[in-house]
Amino acid sequence: MPSSATRDDVQRLLKEGAQLVDVLPEAEYRDEHIAGAVSIPLKKLDRQTTAHLDRNLPVIVYCYDLF
Amino acid sequence: MSPRAAWRLESLGFSKVYDYVDGKADWAVAGLPREGDKAGFNRAIDVVRRDVPTCRLNVLLKDAGGTVQVGGKEMCLVVNDEGILLGRLRGAVFERDPETPIEEIMESGPTTIRPDTMLQDICARMEKRRVDSILVATETGRLIGILYRADAEWALGEAEPE
Numbered sequence A: 001m002p003s004s005a006t007r008d009d010v011q012r013l014l015k016e017g018a019q020l021v022d023v024l025p026e027a028e029y030r031d032e033h034i035a036g037a038v039s040i041p042l043k044k045l046d047r048q049t050t051a052h053l054d055r056n057l058p059v060i061v062y063c064y065d066l067f
Numbered sequence B: 001m002s003p004r005a006a007w008r009l010e011s012l013g014f015s016k017v018y019d020y021v022d023g024k025a026d027w028a029v030a031g032l033p034r035e036g037d038k039a040g041f042n043r044a045i046d047v048v049r050r051d052v053p054t055c056r057l058n059v060l061l062k063d064a065g066g067t068v069q070v071g072g073k074e075m076c077l078v079v080n081d082e083g084i085l086l087g088r089l090r091g092a093v094f095e096r097d098p099e100t101p102i103e104e105i106m107e108s109g110p111t112t113i114r115p116d117t118m119l120q121d122i123c124a125r126m127e128k129r130r131v132d133s134i135l136v137a138t139e140t141g142r143l144i145g146i147l148y149r150a151d152a153e154w155a156l157g158e159a160e161p162e
Helices: A007-015 A026-031 B002-011 B023-029 B091-095 B119-129 B149-155
Strands: A003-005 A019-022 A059-062 B017-020 B068-070 B073-079 B085-090 B133-137 B143-148
Touching: A003 A007, A007 A059, A007 B017, A007 B023, A059 B002, A059 B023, B002 B017, B017 B023, B073 B091, B085 B091, B085 B133, B119 B149, B143 B149
Parallel strands: A003 B017, A019 A059, A059 B017
Antiparallel strands: B068 B073, B073 B085, B133 B143
């Protein structure tokens, strides 16, 4: 079951080697994304597009907003 | 969107999946590193001025402390111990009896914008409403500071800094 992560959690997990995935549409990723994130839009999330991710490391996904 | 992505990743065999629920906007609000063609000075949080004089609700006017000049008027913001914006003192109220309780003279609920609001939207709204500054607060009401239209226009490359 996926876990919720706060900003502090994300920073800690990234230091520990977690992978960060921006699931917003590509155009929004191009405009702005969290430093170090890779783009895999939700609509394209499948076995092929995630093949480059390490299944043994934590993965953090995010979209846009809190507000 | 991200909860569905998190579940989808789990269905693809990822065992340690985290959903950063607050997302990109939360990251931006904290001023943490961002990349991309439009990363940088593009949101309220990027140009907001945080050095705003504040006072508590339960003090007298004489104890309000400092003020800042905004639009030609003195201003001081009223916050509680958690930094939640409760009101604003502005203009002529500073000429009132110094023994007046702040609570009696403050304007309640001043307009705010969220820190992740895009500067282009802010400038358009401020121009339409003919205001030169606006307060910035989080969704929970915590005061961040004042955003000046001139700063926003400068960040967008439309004006010189003040």
